Amino acid sequence: MTLHRLPLHDGWTLTAGGPVPVGLPTGGVPATVPGCVHTDLLAAGLIDDPYLDDNETRLGWIGRTDWTYRTVFDWTGDAHTSTDLCFDGLDTVATVLLNGTEVGGTANQHRGYRFPVRTLLREGANTLDVRFTAPYTYAEALRDKLGDRPGAYTEPYAFIRKMACNFGWDWGPTLVTSGIWRPVALESWTGPRIAEVKVLADLDGDGVPRLALTLDVDRAGDGPLEATVEVAGEQAVLAVAPSEHRASVTLSVPGAGRWWPHSHGEQPLYDVTVRLGDQAWTGRTGFRGVALEREAFRLSVNDEPLFVRGVNWIPDDCFPARVTRQRISDRFDQAVAAGVNLIRVWGGGLYESDDFYELADEKGLLVWQDFPFACAAYPEEQPLYDEVAAEVRENLVRLAPHPSLVLWCGNNENLEGHADWGWQDELRGRSWGHGYYHGLLPALCAETDPTRPYWPGSPYSGSPELPPNDPARGTVHLWEVWNRADYTHYADTAHRFVAEFGFQGPPAYATLRRAVSGPLGLGAPLIAHHQKAEDGEAKLLRGLGDHLPQPASFDDWHWLTQLNQARAVAFGIRHFRSHTPYCMGAIVWQLNDCWPVVSWAAVDGDGRRKPLWYALRKVYADRLMAVRDGALHLVNDSADPWEGTLRLTRRGLDGALLAEEETVVSTAARGVGRVPLPPSVARPGDGAREVLVAELGELRAVEFYEEDTRLALPPARYDAVVTQGDAAGVGYRVTVTARTLLRDLALFPDRLDPAAEVDDMLVTLLPGESAVFHVTGAVLRDPQALGSRPVLRCVNDTAGP
Structure with a gap:
């Protein structure tokens, strides 16, 4: 019963199925598997990098071309009786041929395929072809057959089971891929085979x-079979009855510890081993309970309600085969360091790789998994319905062992689209996905994974009869802010759970400079190409509102719009968290980018942290002070009470003490305390020249009575001293001592070296105070430049009455 696996990743070539506008070499382009057509053409020097300048616009032909991947591999006959050709992922519509004989077809990027091929194998050389039909050809033909459906974009992504954002989004390029995007291998065995193991x-x-x-076996005979399962010192026998293919067992595991999100505890994980004869299946899991109060949309882990400090996740690259385990680990480390405890895998992307969920388990990051449906009416006719059922079953089983996964969600914004975006008139009774979100998906979840809650979509208020975006129930998406309203409108309403909200800002300077070869000026066409949001450039400037002045130069535009993004999101989070426990979650749009772009991300497409990331670290900290409705709210999302003497002072911008109040406070663990502001500090004498400072232990909050455009901020005066960071000469310390109040002091060392990073940002100093910034990652030619513009910035540079 031994099983032999032969990877088939070598010797591939790529050829086109018709004329193309580049000269392909005779014999084909060398191809990398796993990979895709775009990355193979790029590696061969046949196309320019689609992430740079406007190169994307000249590559649309790739998604409208048929492609063939071919390899020749050696095979030697063995004693096994069965051999399957196994594809973990094909993107997307393909015909597979072995030695010229068709063995099967595929039409779904979101699942794997297994084809029996033993009788087709030859001693010696064997030829394997994977012929891809152009995604547009397939999707548009099915659209013509089934009738068009409304959606946020005119692209046909609803008619093919493929990563929707391949077809472009309001943050992503249109790069429609084909390729063998996950591993491929031959598997040979004799006797019964472990076909599938489901772990709950x-x-x-x-x-x-x-x-x-639950163990599923692939068997030839009909005799009884016996397998064993081991976990955390416990063992049980799985008896597969004669002629049966499945057996199940439930074990009590009293010696195992509970798995917690990192903000609440430890993450013990345990190996699970299933043995059938000489075969062994191994996996890893953790033990925890998860529950969802549906109306309040309150997630609990191990019976402890959890305020979700979340971020939305999009595919980290348009070409997912390039996303390594280390790259995911780096993103997750950035999320954890910012105080994030949940990542929502958005429905326009993928069921992510095993690495993704394994790392979430290890790092204590909760995962909310959307099923891959987003921003469109999805037809329920064949062949799509059966493809959806197959992909969902496969991924329910694949992801079930992971304790980090706490929610299955049916779709992104499709329920809202049907209710509020005028789809019903366009549909004229045609299917749009209701049968998926309220029928097929919950049925499969209940059957295959009853340990986790299922939620039909987001936003959703708990019933098809209710408005999807009702703030009093379920989840909401808040996009009036950014699209139309000032960010202070986040405070208009108390919401139960905010699953999407956000504000745009440009990427780091070094990221933008790498992506754009032309001038970095206001209104530069190539910068505009890296802005995919509708009216995005104008919204960035309108969004400055009364908060910050309109920029007069590119450097000011870059600084002020990045700062405004950070402030807008931080304002919203402070409001949401101050309403705990009525509000129990905020999920920022978004953590990451798939390419270098002006977007809502906190970490840009080159992995650099934007000012928003530093703001998230402050407002997603366990403890937070938020001023709202004449009171200071003390948000304590930690396991211990927050006690001490709260000091409130009203000061002039010159630092002069104008009023002072002290009071002893105590806020319970996982609670929020409310301290009314005494009149002496609640109301300024001159709002343009005064500031409120709240201090409790090591935490300080600085609140201004007026917007920056109305503040009498003095011209920035400070001393900046740059020294080597350590004895080895690696890194730098930048000590800034304020001679005037400095508003939102920030350091951008990537302007001097793309590899340079800084540990802190957005620090407000009163006159006489100092802050130390640590710069790492590079040896700078002119370290003293760290102490002046445009590397060192503050609002004083630009703001004033």
Whole structure:
């Protein structure tokens, strides 16, 4: 019963199925598997990097071309009786041929395929062809057959089971891929084979860890079979009855510890081993309970309600095969360092790689998984319906072992689209996805993974009869801010759970400079190409509102719009968190980018942290002070009470003490305290020249009574001293001592070296105070430039009455 796996990743070539506007070499282009057509053509020097300048606009032909991947591999006959050709992922519509014989077809990027090929294999050289039909050809033909459906974009992504954002989004390029995007191998065996193992780990009614395991076997004979399962010192036998293919067992695992999100505890993980004869399947899981209060949309882990400090996740690259485990780890480390405890995998992307969920388990990051439906009416006719069912079953089983995964969500914004975007008139009774979100998906989740809650979509208020975006129930998406309203409108309403909200800002200077070869000026066409949002350039400037002045130069535009993004999102989070426990979640749009672009991301397409990231670290910290409605709200999302003497001072911008109040406070663990502001500090004598400072322990909040455009901010005066960071000469310390109040002091060392990073940003100093910034990652030619513009910035540079 041994199983032999032969990877088939070498020797591939790529050829086009018709005329193309580049000269392909005779014999084809060398191809990388896993990979895709774009990356192969790029590696061969046949296309320019689609992420740079406006090169994307000249590559649309790739998604309208048929392509063939071919390899020749050696095979030697063995004693096994069965051999399958296994594709973990094909993108997307393909015909597979072995030695000229068709073995099967595919039409779904979101699932794997297994084809029996033993009788087709030859001693010696074997030829394997994967012929891809152009995604547009397939999707547009199915659209013509089934009838068009409304959506946020005119592209046909609803008619093909493929990563929707391949077809372009309001933050992403249109780069429609084909390719063998996940591993491929031959698997040979004799006798019964472990075909599938489903692992469900949770807590029983008494809070004791338990494991429910189901084994599926592929068998030739009809005799009884016996397998064993081991986990955390416990063992059980799985008896597969004669002629049956499945057996299940449930184990109590009292010796296992509970898995927690990193903000609440530890993350013990346990190996699970299933043995059938000489075969062994191994996996890893953790034990925790998860529950969802539906109306309040309150997630609980191990019976503890959790305020979700979340970020939305999009595919980290338009070409997912390039996303390594280390790259995911780096993104997750950035999320954890910013105080994030949940990542929502958005529905226009993918079921992510095994690395993604394994790393979330290890780092204690909760995962909300959308099923891949986004911003469109999706037809439910064949062949799409059966493809959806197959992909969902496969991914439910694949992802079920991961304790980090706490929610299945049916779609992104399709329920809202049907209710509020005028789709019903366009549909004229045609299917749009209701049967998926309220029928097929919940049924499959209940059957395959009853340990996790299912939610039909986001936004959603808990019933098809209710408005999807009702702030009093379920989840909301807040896009009036950014699209039309000033960010202070976040404070108009108390929401139950905000699953999407955000504000745009440009990427880091070094990222933009790499992506754009032309001048970096206001209104530069190539910068505009890296802005995919509708009216995005104008919205960036309108969004400055009364908060910050209109920029007079590119450097000011870059600084002020980045700062405004950080302030807008931070304002919203402070408001949402101050309403705990009525509001129990905020998920920022978005953590990451897939290419260098002006967008809502906190970490840009080259992995650099924008000012928004530093703001998130402050407002997603366990403890937060937020001024709202004449009171200071003390948000304490930690396991211990927050106690001490709160000091409130009203000061002039010159630092002069104008009023002072002190009071002893105590805020319970996981609670919010409200301290009314005494009149002496609540109302300024001259709002343009005064500031409120709140201090409790090591935490300080600085609140201004007026917007920056109305503040009498003095011209910035400070001393900046740059020294080597350590004895080895690696890194730099930048000590800034304020001679005037300095508003939102920020350091951008990537302007001097793309590899340079700084540890802190957006620091406000009163006159006489100092801050130390640590710069790492580069040896600078002119370290003293760290102490002056445009590297060192503050609002004083530009603001004033």
